[in-house]
Amino acid sequence: xxxxxxxxxxxxxxxxxxxxxxxxxxxxxxxxxxxxxxxxxxxxxxxxxxxxxxxxxxxxxxxxxxxxxxxxxxxxxxxxxxxxxxxxxxxxxxx
Ligand SMILES: [Zn+2]
Ligand SMILES: [Zn+2]
Numbered sequence: 001x002x003x004x005x006x007x008x009x010x011x012x013x014x015x016x017x018x019x020x021x022x023x024x025x026x027x028x029x030x031x032x033x034x035x036x037x038x039x040x041x042x043x044x045x046x047x048x049x050x051x052x053x054x055x056x057x058x059x060x061x062x063x064x065x066x067x068x069x070x071x072x073x074x075x076x077x078x079x080x081x082x083x084x085x086x087x088x089x090x091x092x093x094x095x
Contacts, residue, residue: 009048014091023056024083025076030054035080036069050088053080 015032023030033055034047055063066072073080
């Protein structure tokens with residue numbers, strides 16, 4: 001698995017394409033959530049924009065209240081990093 005270690009992607013155009021996509025959990029229109037275990041974090045406590053997935057407000061709140069993100073995704077039976085990687089590749093391929 002290829003994970004860039006110290007490169008933090010910042011791409012507003014990409015974020016725009018993620019916002020409004022169906023929530024990975026329930027299918028409602030989503031906003032952008034940075035998957036926190038996508039890569040090792042620096043002092044900014046944020047991962048790169050390539051690790052963003054669509055989550056609706058309700059699921060987003062639930063996740064942040066739950067705290068342990070890895071476990072929360074496991075409970076939903078969803079692997080957000082798969083989605084993030086595929087969508088990012090698609091975006092860059094058709095850019
Ligand atoms: Zn949702
Ligand atoms: Zn979030």
